[in-house]
Amino acid sequence: MSALHQSWPMPSAPRPIVVIGTGGIVKDAHLPAYRKAGFTVAGVYDTDRARAADLAREWSIPTVFGTLEEAAAADAVFDVAAPPVAHAAILSALPEGATVLLQKPMGLDLVAATAIRQVCRDRSLIASVNFQLRYSAMMLAVADAIAQGRLGELVEIEVHLNLVTPWHLFPHLIPNPRVEIVSHSIHYLDTIRALAGDPKGVFARSYGHPSSRLADTRTTAILDYGETLRATLSINHHHDFGRRFQDASFRVEGSEGAAMVKLGLLLDYPTGEPDELWLAAKGGPWEQIPLQGAWFPDAFVGPMANLQRFAAGEDATLATHVEDAWRTMALVEACYRAATAPATPIPTE
Structure with missing residues (x-):
């Protein structure tokens, strides 16, 4: 291999x-x-x-x-x-x-x-x-695994964050009408684009939190890649209940294999924990891939x-030419526009 x-x-x-x-x-x-x-x-x-x-x-x-x-x-x-x-x-x-x-x-x-x-x-x-x-060792490795066909046809991309982010380190964000997606989840949106291309559309909601003065610090989003690939983000920066159930993961699954990435930097930020990458072929065991660098500063x-x-x-x-970066910004914009769209009413009868 x-x-x-x-x-x-x-x-x-x-x-x-x-x-x-x-x-x-x-x-x-x-x-x-x-x-x-x-x-x-x-x-x-x-x-x-x-x-x-x-x-x-x-x-x-x-x-x-x-x-x-x-x-x-x-x-x-x-x-x-x-x-x-x-x-x-x-x-x-x-x-x-x-x-x-x-x-x-x-x-x-x-x-x-x-x-x-x-x-x-x-x-x-x-x-x-x-x-x-997208230039980090873990994400370059995931992209290469996809290119080599190790994962087969992509069917799942999920970014899941449930942790505490020290927003007090970023006071310049307080007056911004948009915060979480454009300043944080933009990394995940850009990396998903690097792995899977541009989605056809997006469903999204962003939320504030009673403990924060920032406009939005929690996000749920579904990227529309058609009938086969499900791509989702579930982002909560306010899980202040100890380390046990905190999580910062990037999961990519295909028809033939899967990859799990631990975004260690985000756990106890800015000190962080080691990043991790695990791969499994269908029917085989999980294998941890030694990483040649961390997100910060190596990426x-x-x-x-x-x-x-x-x-x-x-x-x-x-790879991140301003012309391509504009497409990431267009996806961010689509998320914010989707967040203002009315929800579908639940039938009462």
Whole structure:
């Protein structure tokens, strides 16, 4: 039985990276991943100069740019890790034809995503979005198992979360009218698209919670893939009753085999537990597949490697190109629109 592909190949001649935005995700994921991969971070920029300088000292980054214009003048690949509301303006300041990775989401709604896509088109940017879950070792392995035919015809994809997410770590989400799907479940929607393609439609509901000031933190969704493949999400971020029945799983079943993924990062986030991948052939035992990396930070290597290889002509496809990322945003938009649709009344007679 052949081994499963778990990592993206590296560019043969990596270019230096300039990071725009120095928030927690950069410190916790981008920079650790880039150091591990051997990428050079040539400089950072943030509107908060002091924060950028502190991060540069901590990570031995040689340059802290004073303005966005100075950062944009660098001969580098740009990693835009700023809030999505700033993406269009930052992209407009970059050189035409620049190579750029955008932190997800691609705007907060489809209108913003469409505007971002248009800026990329107008400026001929080689741009992708950092939907990194599909690049994780566990999900690349699942995708390879599907491609090898180990699972047969797909019949089930289920994402099930029942856990506690420390939303207090993300106070910037409080004013947003949309939270859970566009900021969290977007990862699962994008990964399901990577595994199964685009659904024909969606049924969805999102809910708030009495303990939270956020607009929505729980989601139920069914993706319509026709008569054979059932794809569902059941997401609850408020199961605050101990670890025993908490769960963070991604289940993929086919006619000939099945895969179970444990999203360990989400259990006791941000400390997390180890990710896990288990495979079983029909009629056979479950086998745990050793993983070559974790979702955080290792999966953040893949989007940058794919982007640089695509820009250099080494990859024929940019998996999370802004054009493909727009399709993920369209699915997010469809979920929110479905959430406002009236339920079918129950007959009374």
